[in-house]
Amino acid sequence: MQKPSIPKGTRDFGPAQVARRQHIFNVIRRTFESFGFAPLETPTLENLSVLTGKYGDEGDQLLFKVLNSGDFAKDVTADDLATGSKALLPKVAEKGLRYDLTVPFARYVAMNRGTLTFPFKRYQMQPVWRADRPQRGRYREFYQCDADVVGTDSLLCEAEIVLMMAQVLGGLGLHDFTIKINHRGVLRNIYQALGGESRETDLFVAIDKLDKIGRDGVNKELLERGFSEPTIETLFALLTVEGTYEEKLQRLLAGFVTAGVEPDGARPDAADEDAAANYRGLTELAQVRDLLVASGFRQFDRLEFDPTLARGLSYYTGCIFEVKINNVQMGSVSGGGRYDNLTGSFGLPGVSGVGFSFGVDRLYDCLEALDLFTVTGETPTRCLITHFDAESGRAALPLLAQLRAAGIPAELYPDAKKLGVQFKYADAKGIPLVLIMGPEEVAAGVVKVKIMQTGVERVLPLGEVVAALTAE
Amino acid sequence: MQKPSIPKGTRDFGPAQVARRQHIFNVIRRTFESFGFAPLETPTLENLSVLTGKYGDEGDQLLFKVLNSGDFAKDVTADDLATGSKALLPKVAEKGLRYDLTVPFARYVAMNRGTLTFPFKRYQMQPVWRADRPQRGRYREFYQCDADVVGTDSLLCEAEIVLMMAQVLGGLGLHDFTIKINHRGVLRNIYQALGGESRETDLFVAIDKLDKIGRDGVNKELLERGFSEPTIETLFALLTVEGTYEEKLQRLLAGFVTAGVEPDGARPDAADEDAAANYRGLTELAQVRDLLVASGFRQFDRLEFDPTLARGLSYYTGCIFEVKINNVQMGSVSGGGRYDNLTGSFGLPGVSGVGFSFGVDRLYDCLEALDLFTVTGETPTRCLITHFDAESGRAALPLLAQLRAAGIPAELYPDAKKLGVQFKYADAKGIPLVLIMGPEEVAAGVVKVKIMQTGVERVLPLGEVVAALTAE
Known part of the structure; x- marks a missing residue:
């Protein structure tokens, strides 16, 4: 070989x-x-x-x-x-x-x-x-x-x-x-x-x-x-x-x-x-x-x-x-x-x-x-949406489209793997924000937003996520 | 050869x-x-x-x-x-x-x-x-x-x-x-x-x-x-x-x-x-x-x-x-x-x-x-400043710096050639605006602004040129 x-x-x-x-x-x-x-x-x-x-x-x-x-x-x-x-x-x-x-x-x-x-x-x-x-x-x-x-x-x-x-x-x-x-x-x-x-x-x-x-x-x-x-x-x-x-x-x-x-x-x-x-x-x-x-x-x-x-x-x-x-x-x-x-x-x-x-x-x-580069991740992605199964993954698709339309490079993790795998991906690529959309969040119409650097999490109504992230 | x-x-x-x-x-x-x-x-x-x-x-x-x-x-x-x-x-x-x-x-x-x-x-x-x-x-x-x-x-x-x-x-x-x-x-x-x-x-x-x-x-x-x-x-x-x-x-x-x-x-x-x-x-x-x-x-x-x-x-x-x-x-x-x-x-x-x-x-x-390209000139320059002699050329330099600082790509024609030559240059390169700074304009503290496509000219006080062009 x-x-x-x-x-x-x-x-x-x-x-x-x-x-x-x-x-x-x-x-x-x-x-x-x-x-x-x-x-x-x-x-x-x-x-x-x-x-x-x-x-x-x-x-x-x-x-x-x-x-x-x-x-x-x-x-x-x-x-x-x-x-x-x-x-x-x-x-x-x-x-x-x-x-x-x-x-x-x-x-x-x-x-x-x-x-x-x-x-x-x-x-x-x-x-x-x-x-x-x-x-x-x-x-x-x-x-x-x-x-x-x-x-x-x-x-x-x-x-x-x-x-x-x-x-x-x-x-x-x-x-x-x-x-x-x-x-x-x-x-x-x-x-x-x-x-x-x-x-x-x-x-x-x-x-x-x-x-x-x-x-x-x-x-x-x-x-x-x-x-x-x-x-x-x-x-x-x-x-x-x-x-x-x-x-x-x-x-x-x-x-x-x-x-x-x-x-x-x-x-x-x-x-x-x-x-x-x-x-x-x-x-x-x-x-x-x-x-x-x-x-x-x-x-x-x-x-x-x-x-x-x-x-x-x-x-x-x-x-x-x-x-x-x-x-x-x-x-x-x-x-x-x-x-x-x-x-x-x-x-x-x-x-x-x-x-x-x-x-x-x-x-x-x-x-x-001189350490003058601003920190650059391994991807342009600002937001990773994680999900638990095919259904919650599909429920995330409209949000994904809205984020991109708002000029925020975003990805949905493509497979319904364990949450730990999805977080490890975000971490390795230097993606700053992870949005968690599991069955609970989908049912409640909310999204959990985690800032990777600080670990701070907050829960936002689905309809407010794009506006909140755009404002930041 | x-x-x-x-x-x-x-x-x-x-x-x-x-x-x-x-x-x-x-x-x-x-x-x-x-x-x-x-x-x-x-x-x-x-x-x-x-x-x-x-x-x-x-x-x-x-x-x-x-x-x-x-x-x-x-x-x-x-x-x-x-x-x-x-x-x-x-x-x-x-x-x-x-x-x-x-x-x-x-x-x-x-x-x-x-x-x-x-x-x-x-x-x-x-x-x-x-x-x-x-x-x-x-x-x-x-x-x-x-x-x-x-x-x-x-x-x-x-x-x-x-x-x-x-x-x-x-x-x-x-x-x-x-x-x-x-x-x-x-x-x-x-x-x-x-x-x-x-x-x-x-x-x-x-x-x-x-x-x-x-x-x-x-x-x-x-x-x-x-x-x-x-x-x-x-x-x-x-x-x-x-x-x-x-x-x-x-x-x-x-x-x-x-x-x-x-x-x-x-x-x-x-x-x-x-x-x-x-x-x-x-x-x-x-x-x-x-x-x-x-x-x-x-x-x-x-x-x-x-x-x-x-x-x-x-x-x-x-x-x-x-x-x-x-x-x-x-x-x-x-x-x-x-x-x-x-x-x-x-x-x-x-x-x-x-x-x-x-x-x-x-x-x-x-x-x-399909003729879908917006008209592109032969240069990124939006503004050509014309001048008559070394003195009026020098007088144009602060304006030139201000235009560029305001994000307007600009040039001063580098030589004090006949105005016709300078206009021909703007025309050939597709530069949309020509600013005329001759001895009269310099003395009066004004700039003549000509829109190349329409031929329309107007006279602006030197201090207002950048703001006027930025607004447009």
């Missing part, structure tokens, strides 16, 4: 977990929609021609490929086999599983460019698959929740990302968070302030590891990559400027001016009196802050301008974001940024956009660690 | 489609939950050892298989290759995509038998994948919405399936439907009434095609399969009994008695005076009807006992169901039945259950054909 199992890195979600996850999705969806993002769903299967080459070599390895249907090996020769899996792949697989939501979104925008109205604001909450080595907190199938705007370079979009991040976390009861913001232009100016030594991407990659390997580790890596000790010292002086959001902007500005960094232009709508306007990164960060003030955002103690935030080698070109929950040991629960050429590889260049993403699994783990 | 596309038989769902589909899911979910069904989600990837052999040879062919990650061809020899795809498959693929929701549910129940409380009522709404030849209305990726109870043989479950079918269809505005019900026991008794000629399954398979190939076609097929002409005549006399639900039960009973069909036992709780109780199928159908009457079900004109309903060669053993929408050319939108051995192949025998499923794509097509 076969012992059933599920693939490594995948999970079943039972009733209580689905209910909790649904709560997270609902908070995110409501927030996205209140900001005017419209839902998009793309297929699980994408052509490998769309996916391959978009996530780097490592990503190509981690793509799940789907075997062509039918006689998949019909075009494979012994020579192909001798050449190995890589040469074989295009002959046996044309499709793969969605690896993220960004590439399918770009593909969708490029495919529908003729009919879409820009700016196009979409959100997408769907699972993605990666053939990663499964480990604690890392799964092969997991959900992403993305929101992106394409077709505008307005910084209002960046400000609204901060607003949405704060609204989702607040909506989930996660109040002790830090939204980190930086700008690729600031990182570029910092690189320029170092005198253009060695390679810019090497610098970003090293900075990106600061969280993981610490200052000493980054120091070592930069030395190995050809940066000199004095340069690294200048770097850390810039990266570790202290103060408020505005003070850091001013201090970096002073640093850039001192270092003779070539101004990289202001946005045309920047205020002239703002000296930081000479540097695009600093200007835009100041503007995002102004837009937040004007929008009534009050949580500046939770918004940190962090010049060390780099977000890897990704395609970002403007503001970048990352969110941490402070009182839990957990990686970032949200992140994003502006990119200038999302759809370029699909033949639609020059579409600027900005987007961000929530990691539902991490949010779930944070809420669980 | 690569021209992006999606795989055959898959679909992107744009904003309006997602909103409409979400409406269908919500109605189904609310109904399932009000009847006490708890949500379950299983992984997209299942081990092929779980999936293979569960759907017949054709099903095995239609399973999407996922290539093992890494050097998938490392164990493949030239001999394997010469033997062909079928021999090759186990060496290159261990996992497949979910093909339906029933097998994963059975696998889940078997895996978690130790911790689940029975009866276990679960619903599941997830996509499934089949490598079918794509055609109109048939996709390679599509959603199923299943609800099942396992661990009880109470006929209340059957009655509640009828209640849920009616509630979902009513909730969607689909009022002209027929719920067909039959019982495998009735089909078996009909076969017995024919004198046990030829094979029982041949009879079911032929009857199942009545809808498609008509009486003449079935006649021909039965002759080919060894049934005699008089037998076929007796068959059709039984299959085409007329009258109400109860009349058909009585007429079939008379037919069975006349034909000398051996009684196959009554349920212990069947009323003694009910002669139909001698035949399990007829008894149970009568009991389901009684339970519906007791539950206050009033739509008996839409519940048809149809002795020709067979539902193929599937694993059903008791009541079977199928739902058609009458005023649309469309296959069944829902179906199900009772089975006695769902989890047997996973080492958990003797678990009786009953379940049913909605086809979301078909419901969608019905609603569209």
Whole structure:
């Protein structure tokens, strides 16, 4: 007899977990929609021609490929086999599983460019698959929740990302968070302030590891990559400027001016009196802050301008974001940024956009660690009606229908088993109320209502049960 | 330059489609939950050892298989290759995509038998994948919405399936439907009434095609399969009994008695005076009807006992169901039945259950054909605020925040483009209200509100806008 199992890195979600996850999705969806993002769903299967080459070599390895249907090996020769899996792949697989939501979104925008109205604001909450080595907190199938705007370079979009991040976390009861913001232009100016030594991407990659390997580790890596000790010292002086959001902007500005960094232009709508306007990164960060003030955002103690935030080698070109929950040991629960050429590889260049993403699994783990889930039973049922025999069971059916019509999920225990069995069922499923309708109750036209948590019982006339439970 | 596309038989769902589909899911979910069904989600990837052999040879062919990650061809020899795809498959693929929701549910129940409380009522709404030849209305990726109870043989479950079918269809505005019900026991008794000629399954398979190939076609097929002409005549006399639900039960009973069909036992709780109780199928159908009457079900004109309903060669053993929408050319939108051995192949025998499923794509097509969708725009946004320049844009931000806080999805057009462009955006997205905040309005402390559908404009004091729109 076969012992059933599920693939490594995948999970079943039972009733209580689905209910909790649904709560997270609902908070995110409501927030996205209140900001005017419209839902998009793309297929699980994408052509490998769309996916391959978009996530780097490592990503190509981690793509799940789907075997062509039918006689998949019909075009494979012994020579192909001798050449190995890589040469074989295009002959046996044309499709793969969605690896993220960004590439399918770009593909969708490029495919529908003729009919879409820009700016196009979409959100997408769907699972993605990666053939990663499964480990604690890392799964092969997991959900992403993305929101992106394409077709505008307005910084209002960046400000609204901060607003949405704060609204989702607040909506989930996660109040002790830090939204980190930086700008690729600031990182570029910092690189320029170092005198253009060695390679810019090497610098970003090293900075990106600061969280993981610490200052000493980054120091070592930069030395190995050809940066000199004095340069690294200048770097850390810039990266570790202290103060408020505005003070850091001013201090970096002073640093850039001192270092003779070539101004990289202001946005045309920047205020002239703002000296930081000479540097695009600093200007835009100041503007995002102004837009937040004007929008009534009050949580500046939770918004940190962090010049060390780099977000890897990704395609970002403007503001970048990352969110941490402070009182839990957990990686970032949200992140994003502006990119200038999302759809370029699909033949639609020059579409600027900005987007961000929530990691539902991490949010779930944070809420669980902080005990912030309201108690969820193993069922949506609020009321179990117990009964003694076929006759009392049948007598309960009109009440059952009335409870459901009143919006109270309800069940009649389906068999006339012993009362103890029926109560054990309610207990195991976390059903809060049990209504007892035995022959005595039926004869008297009453129902005994038991609150499972307290054990308190009361007797109500049959005709008043629905009203009483609805009122509670 | 690569021209992006999606795989055959898959679909992107744009904003309006997602909103409409979400409406269908919500109605189904609310109904399932009000009847006490708890949500379950299983992984997209299942081990092929779980999936293979569960759907017949054709099903095995239609399973999407996922290539093992890494050097998938490392164990493949030239001999394997010469033997062909079928021999090759186990060496290159261990996992497949979910093909339906029933097998994963059975696998889940078997895996978690130790911790689940029975009866276990679960619903599941997830996509499934089949490598079918794509055609109109048939996709390679599509959603199923299943609800099942396992661990009880109470006929209340059957009655509640009828209640849920009616509630979902009513909730969607689909009022002209027929719920067909039959019982495998009735089909078996009909076969017995024919004198046990030829094979029982041949009879079911032929009857199942009545809808498609008509009486003449079935006649021909039965002759080919060894049934005699008089037998076929007796068959059709039984299959085409007329009258109400109860009349058909009585007429079939008379037919069975006349034909000398051996009684196959009554349920212990069947009323003694009910002669139909001698035949399990007829008894149970009568009991389901009684339970519906007791539950206050009033739509008996839409519940048809149809002795020709067979539902193929599937694993059903008791009541079977199928739902058609009458005023649309469309296959069944829902179906199900009772089975006695769902989890047997996973080492958990003797678990009786009953379940049913909605086809979301078909419901969608019905609603569209009958024009029953409320108009859905391309965005959840109810209000677009237009502006003229950075200053009036900034002045609009507090209003924007207030609208959203009041639960009104709202956007500020992100760029200070010409008013015509901003209006065109609202129009293209189907945004019903446009709020105009130019320099004049800002100076006067007012907002011009335009209803897009009628063109009606009115001017409101800034402080009254949210209250006015909330009231509407």
